[in-house]
Amino acid sequence: MTVHIGALKEDISKVVIMPGDPNRAKFIAEKFLTDYKLINNVRGMLGYTGYYKGKRITVMASGMGNASMGIYSYELFNDYNVDYIIRIGTCGAYTTDLKLFDLVLVDKSYSNTAYGINLGYNENNISASLNLNKVIEETINNNGINVVRGNIHCTDTFYNKDYSEYLNYGCIAVEMESFALFTNAKVLNKNAACILTVSDSLITGEKLTSEEREKSTIKMIDLALNSVLKL
Numbered sequence: 001m002t003v004h005i006g007a008l009k010e011d012i013s014k015v016v017i018m019p020g021d022p023n024r025a026k027f028i029a030e031k032f033l034t035d036y037k038l039i040n041n042v043r044g045m046l047g048y049t050g051y052y053k054g055k056r057i058t059v060m061a062s063g064m065g066n067a068s069m070g071i072y073s074y075e076l077f078n079d080y081n082v083d084y085i086i087r088i089g090t091c092g093a094y095t096t097d098l099k100l101f102d103l104v105l106v107d108k109s110y111s112n113t114a115y116g117i118n119l120g121y122n123e124n125n126i127s128a129s130l131n132l133n134k135v136i137e138e139t140i141n142n143n144g145i146n147v148v149r150g151n152i153h154c155t156d157t158f159y160n161k162d163y164s165e166y167l168n169y170g171c172i173a174v175e176m177e178s179f180a181l182f183t184n185a186k187v188l189n190k191n192a193a194c195i196l197t198v199s200d201s202l203i204t205g206e207k208l209t210s211e212e213r214e215k216s217t218i219k220m221i222d223l224a225l226n227s228v229l230k231l
């Protein structure tokens with residue numbers, strides 16, 4: 001066990017799917033997994049381990065922001081010997097080319113967070129693990145799903161005043177957790193990827209309702225689960 005995760009080592013799979021929201025972790029376990037059990041409830045950051053089509057997987061929430069994702073993914077990789085983490089979350093669109101409900105597979109995450117600097121990683125951008133993105137891409141192609149590939153902005157400030165710098169880096173959307181996840185994967189020699197659903201638009205101000213959010217994430221959950229089968 002760690003300070004933040006109350007699970008035994010053997011209770012967590014090598015493969016973890018991480019939504020931000022603990023309720024979403026519960027929803028995934030209840031709706032998609034068989035023979036699942038609760039493996040963490042410290043701070044209500046729900047985690048479950050069970051089976052999807054016979055593959056043992058863990059679904060655990062990351063909470064919001066690089067700080068929270070940083071803690072949980074570090075401990076999963078470092079203390080629980082997890083090899084793969086796929087973040088599934090929502091993002092805000094920076095371009096009208098992206099519509100509500102669209103899926104994004106992240107190539108690179110750009111950020112001015114200090115998260116990487118504090119671990120000796122000094123770049124303002126970091127890539128998802130190429131091998132893991134390749135597996136997800138294969139799943140996309142095999143299932144004929146529409147997914148946009150692109151760079152995203154990972155902000156520490158939800159109520160950001162100015163994101164124009166990130167448009168210059170080709171960022172098509174914004175979220176808050178991928179940079180810490182990718183940095184941990186890099187410094188600990190592990191694998192991480194991030195799949196996002198567009199939940200709002202910073203251009204038009206449109207937003208999904210909570211009910212639409214729940215339904216829309218099913219496509220993303222399916223993609224993550226079916227990708228995991230190949231790991």
Ligand code: HPA
Pocket residue numbers: 090091092155158174175176199200202
């Ligand atoms: N900003 C940051 N993170 C987000 C947003 C946003 O607009 N939408 C979903 N996650």
